[in-house]
Amino acid sequence: MGKKYASEKIAKAIFILFAIIAIVAVCSITVYMIKLGTPALSQVGVVELLFGTEWKPTAAEPTFGIFCVILTSIFGTMMALLIGVPIGVLTAVFLAEVGNKKIVMIVQPAVELLAAVPSVIYGLLGIMLLKPFMYNLELMVYNDISEHQFTGGANFLSAILVLAIMILPTVINISTSSIRAVQPSIKSASLALGATKIQTIFKVVLPAAKSGIMTAVVLGMGRALGEAMAIAMVAGGAVNFPLPFNSVRFLTTLIVGEMSYSSGLHREALFTIGLVLFAFILFVNIFLTRMIRKGDAE
Amino acid sequence: MNSITKKKVRVSDAFVYGLIYLCAGISVLLIVGIIIYVFVKGFSQINWEFLTTTTSILKGTVGIAGNILNTVYIVVLTMLLVTPIGVGAAIYLNEYAKPVRLVRIIELATETLSGIPSIIFGMFGMMFFGTTLGLKYSILTGTLTLTLMVLPLITRNTQEALKTVPDSYRHGAVALGAGKWYTIRTILLPSAMPGIITGVILAVGRIVGESAALLYTAGSSDLLPATAKAYLGKILQPGGTLTIKLYLSAQDGEFDVAFGIALVLLVIVLVINMGTKFIAKKFDVNRLN
Numbered sequence: 001m002g003k004k005y006a007s008e009k010i011a012k013a014i015f016i017l018f019a020i021i022a023i024v025a026v027c028s029i030t031v032y033m034i035k036l037g038t039p040a041l042s043q044v045g046v047v048e049l050l051f052g053t054e055w056k057p058t059a060a061e062p063t064f065g066i067f068c069v070i071l072t073s074i075f076g077t078m079m080a081l082l083i084g085v086p087i088g089v090l091t092a093v094f095l096a097e098v099g100n101k102k103i104v105m106i107v108q109p110a111v112e113l114l115a116a117v118p119s120v121i122y123g124l125l126g127i128m129l130l131k132p133f134m135y136n137l138e139l140m141v142y143n144d145i146s147e148h149q150f151t152g153g154a155n156f157l158s159a160i161l162v163l164a165i166m167i168l169p170t171v172i173n174i175s176t177s178s179i180r181a182v183q184p185s186i187k188s189a190s191l192a193l194g195a196t197k198i199q200t201i202f203k204v205v206l207p208a209a210k211s212g213i214m215t216a217v218v219l220g221m222g223r224a225l226g227e228a229m230a231i232a233m234v235a236g237g238a239v240n241f242p243l244p245f246n247s248v249r250f251l252t253t254l255i256v257g258e259m260s261y262s263s264g265l266h267r268e269a270l271f272t273i274g275l276v277l278f279a280f281i282l283f284v285n286i287f288l289t290r291m292i293r294k295g296d297a298e
Numbered sequence: 299m300n301s302i303t304k305k306k307v308r309v310s311d312a313f314v315y316g317l318i319y320l321c322a323g324i325s326v327l328l329i330v331g332i333i334i335y336v337f338v339k340g341f342s343q344i345n346w347e348f349l350t351t352t353t354s355i356l357k358g359t360v361g362i363a364g365n366i367l368n369t370v371y372i373v374v375l376t377m378l379l380v381t382p383i384g385v386g387a388a389i390y391l392n393e394y395a396k397p398v399r400l401v402r403i404i405e406l407a408t409e410t411l412s413g414i415p416s417i418i419f420g421m422f423g424m425m426f427f428g429t430t431l432g433l434k435y436s437i438l439t440g441t442l443t444l445t446l447m448v449l450p451l452i453t454r455n456t457q458e459a460l461k462t463v464p465d466s467y468r469h470g471a472v473a474l475g476a477g478k479w480y481t482i483r484t485i486l487l488p489s490a491m492p493g494i495i496t497g498v499i500l501a502v503g504r505i506v507g508e509s510a511a512l513l514y515t516a517g518s519s520d521l522l523p524a525t526a527k528a529y530l531g532k533i534l535q536p537g538g539t540l541t542i543k544l545y546l547s548a549q550d551g552e553f554d555v556a557f558g559i560a561l562v563l564l565v566i567v568l569v570i571n572m573g574t575k576f577i578a579k580k581f582d583v584n585r586l587n
Contacts, residue, residue, distance in 0.1 A: 015394060026410050029419075029446075098319075099322060113329045116570070117507070118508075118509065120560075121564065128339075198314045228416065281415060282410070
């Protein structure tokens, strides 16, 4: 009997230990990111680093301003959402409300597969398909402007398109389940009052599913902010102000691109970029999700 | 004329319907386009030599065997580590946990962990496992980093699976005098097994497709170990997975190799997707992505 009791106790202790690992992991990642990211902040200066527009880490007199990089990440994410969310929500409307069962059976697995495609494949396809297209577009737009630095198609616009595609599955999946969770009775009420199906969807169902769709947007935002490899392959390699045909660096792609050859203060500045990204992600995931939940409760 | 017997077609409605169908079509076109394009571009690259040798100028071979081995190493080691931890954590949260506060904190931590981008895991892994613990660029560094990354996936899928086990099973076991651990071992885990396996398969998919967290933790070596002993020691050596090789090949302009790897990855992804479908169908489980 005593032995049995002991095994029960040991099992419980091990399970608690395993459960606590998640807390330990989050805490140590936070501590490490702060520890690694702050030296450059104090050495370069908070304002110069965060709001400086010159990023020349390997120059004789190096400057470490990441303002353009921050703007690129923010604008890039916003633009990707602007393209991805409407397409995603309408696809979700199709899956949950409009589509007949047979077509839904084709679209749903397609969305699942889209989510499973590794990001380097998106990057590779971006290089092969988007870049030549963008280069032609660039040639057309900047035909007469000699001071434009040609990027060969690796630019902000390419990165936005890749991001928009990559957030689609997230937006679609969560929106679909929130639309499906809307009570059928309010739908019936709307239809019974003479509203058409489309009116019902846009005036009754979507407003009722609002908080779920907002969650989808927030998660898509997190996904876009954190994506690294796919856009590292199509966004170009120079830090510039985020204009459509500029070669740009995102917070993530700057780390991917320069970590391997960086040293000293340059490396510490990259860790600061990591810290900025981490802060953005925590803000999006914890603060915005909270706000949505609070709004939902009211 | 408006009439209740005649169905009126609203132009705006028809337009919106068209838009909805168009958007739904985009996802299908995208995935079908990706699959066809990668198969067409990558198929000519795939042959026995490509899959079983490493790239060598001396021998004149182009191959990804080293990367396949590294991928297998990282997948197997990570799953060996993360499955017990994730399942254990879920068991604690679902079956034991009493202190509401602690459960809330653990769940918040798990949620936060699942939202952290892989590049951050990569930086943390590089500095903590690689530098502080002295494991350098190695398969083990990559494994430990990925363990933290996929932990939430396993925990949440197991939790969902445990929630679907009816309470009457637990009450029955208690009534028969079974202890908690005994109940978990003999009743709850077997009942939740399909859900747990689905979580494991999804985690394997995530690891196979991962790149940003591995570039600066597991490194990029693509050689095969020379001796049988070296196969064991490989764990402490750097090793790039298929995704890393794809990225580096694309950077170097070796698009043939890149598409060959893309095809291999895509096949793995398709198989994994079908695997989860099969389990879900067979056992009717709910799952979280």
